[in-house]
Amino acid sequence: MLELYLLILAMLASALVAVETKDLLASAISMGLVGFAVAIMFVLVQAPDLAIVQIVVEILSVIFFAAVIFRTTHFDTTVGKGIDREVVFPAVSFFIFGTLFFILSLYALNDLPRFGEPIMKVANTYIREGLERTGAANVVAAIILDYRGYDTLGEATVLFTAVLGVLVVLRKVGRR
Amino acid sequence: MGKGMTVIVKTIARLIAGFIFLYGLYIVLHGHLTPGGGFAGGVIIAGSFILLILAFGAQEMGEKMLYRFTAVFESLGALSFLLLALLGLIAGFYFFLNLFPKGTPLHLISSGIILPANIAIGVKVGAGLLAVFLALAATKFLMEE
Amino acid sequence: MVLFLACILLFLIGLYAIVTKRNLIKIAIGFCMMEYAVNLLFAFIGFKKDALAPIIIRVSQERNFVDPIPQALVLTSIVIGLATTALLLSLVIRLYERYKTFDIKEIRKLRG
Numbered sequence: 249m250l251e252l253y254l255l256i257l258a259m260l261a262s263a264l265v266a267v268e269t270k271d272l273l274a275s276a277i278s279m280g281l282v283g284f285a286v287a288i289m290f291v292l293v294q295a296p297d298l299a300i301v302q303i304v305v306e307i308l309s310v311i312f313f314a315a316v317i318f319r320t321t322h323f324d325t326t327v328g329k330g331i332d333r334e335v336v337f338p339a340v341s342f343f344i345f346g347t348l349f350f351i352l353s354l355y356a357l358n359d360l361p362r363f364g365e366p367i368m369k370v371a372n373t374y375i376r377e378g379l380e381r382t383g384a385a386n387v388v389a390a391i392i393l394d395y396r397g398y399d400t401l402g403e404a405t406v407l408f409t410a411v412l413g414v415l416v417v418l419r420k421v422g423r424r
Numbered sequence: 425m426g427k428g429m430t431v432i433v434k435t436i437a438r439l440i441a442g443f444i445f446l447y448g449l450y451i452v453l454h455g456h457l458t459p460g461g462g463f464a465g466g467v468i469i470a471g472s473f474i475l476l477i478l479a480f481g482a483q484e485m486g487e488k489m490l491y492r493f494t495a496v497f498e499s500l501g502a503l504s505f506l507l508l509a510l511l512g513l514i515a516g517f518y519f520f521l522n523l524f525p526k527g528t529p530l531h532l533i534s535s536g537i538i539l540p541a542n543i544a545i546g547v548k549v550g551a552g553l554l555a556v557f558l559a560l561a562a563t564k565f566l567m568e569e
Numbered sequence: 570m571v572l573f574l575a576c577i578l579l580f581l582i583g584l585y586a587i588v589t590k591r592n593l594i595k596i597a598i599g600f601c602m603m604e605y606a607v608n609l610l611f612a613f614i615g616f617k618k619d620a621l622a623p624i625i626i627r628v629s630q631e632r633n634f635v636d637p638i639p640q641a642l643v644l645t646s647i648v649i650g651l652a653t654t655a656l657l658l659s660l661v662i663r664l665y666e667r668y669k670t671f672d673i674k675e676i677r678k679l680r681g
Contacts, residue, residue, distance in 0.1 A: 304467040308474075362570075363572060374638070384538050385624060410653060414655050463644060530625075560658060560662070
């Protein structure tokens with residue numbers, strides 16, 4: 249358990265660095281560190297499927313951010329120095345909302361089963377009967393492609409629509 | 425972003441890109457036996473092409489050809505996934521019925537419809553993410569022309 | 570319990586970046602961070618102490634696994650998060666081309 253706590257500390261520290269620093273490239277790299285820490289935490293919670301997907305997706309996301317920053321060739325942020333008056337009202341209202349959200353989530357998270365003892369009613373049926381009814385040795389793959397295949401179809405549609413949206417927005421328009 | 429990188433990067437990219445593609449194919453095909461599956465393998469396959477484009481420059485890789493190529497493969501992947509799901513409906517029972525023979529467990533050809541579905545999703549996700557990368561990073565800007 | 574609260578803290582840091590910052594790239598980083606926090610919370614909910622990853626190695630082994638259902642839900646969510654980030658970045662590129670700046674105060678002032 250000690251590794252989990254140390255990783256959470258590293259993740260929160262680099263998240264604060266990513267949000268506050270002035271150099272845009274440095275904040276993209278700190279974002280990469282947050283993603284790596286999340287992937288290592290997926291391994292420690294015994295979820296190797298998620299760890300593989302999270303590492304590759306996070307590498308691609310850092311590549312996309314770096315591509316945008318290099319294309320527009322702006323090295324430093326254009327926000328001025330010092331505290332300007334327009335940011336005081338959103339910051340104060342966010343802190344009040346944040347404290348309220350945090351305190352109420354303490355009550356809400358108490359209703360979940362304790363960390364380490366999940367209630368596994370449906371999952372026990374999937375684990376017991378998964379191998380002879382679907383034939384797959386990977387229980388997660390059996391769930392996403394056989395027991396809940398309709399959700400995978402929905403996800404394929406969402407991915408298709410997002411890719412279509414990117415290609416439409418960044419089309420090379422023939423104006424002349 | 426149009427020109428490539430130095431000679432060292434080009435040589436190593438040429439050597440390694442084939443191994444990355446093979447690894448992505450392995451993760452897609454063994455999705456029902458080991459962790460991974462269609463999504464992880466598809467992203468890794470896209471990653472091998474992205475490595476080649478970044479090392480050699482987009483102009484030399486022929487971005488127009490790649491655009492058409494990825495559009496065809498992405499549509500093929502999505503349509504074949506839908507066709508596999510509709511096969512259950514046509515054969516009589518319900519949508520997404522697992523109707524291929526299930527074979528012996530822990531072998532490569534087993535578990536019915538899960539293997540073709542993994543391949544379809546791997547092709548679709550890989551081609552889609554390659555198209556997104558080409559649009560974001562490799563085409564010319566309006567203001568640079 | 571402390572681990573759940575750490576996920577909520579990461580979510581609030583992302584929300585702070587969206588609400589308070591003036592640079593468009595920082596706002597996009599805030600969105601990305603909120604998605605990582607929610608996926609991590611789901612993975613923590615499905616953990617069982619002293620249990621193994623849900624892969625069957627031998628047919629007749631004792632099956633003491635972690636909960637596989639939250640993992641199945643998060644698997645597709647991670648890839649959809651990448652596609653949404655790409656869509657947001659494409660809009661940021663178009664805004665930069667039109668107004669030549671990343672500052673949202675300047676963009677609000679110049680009206681086309």
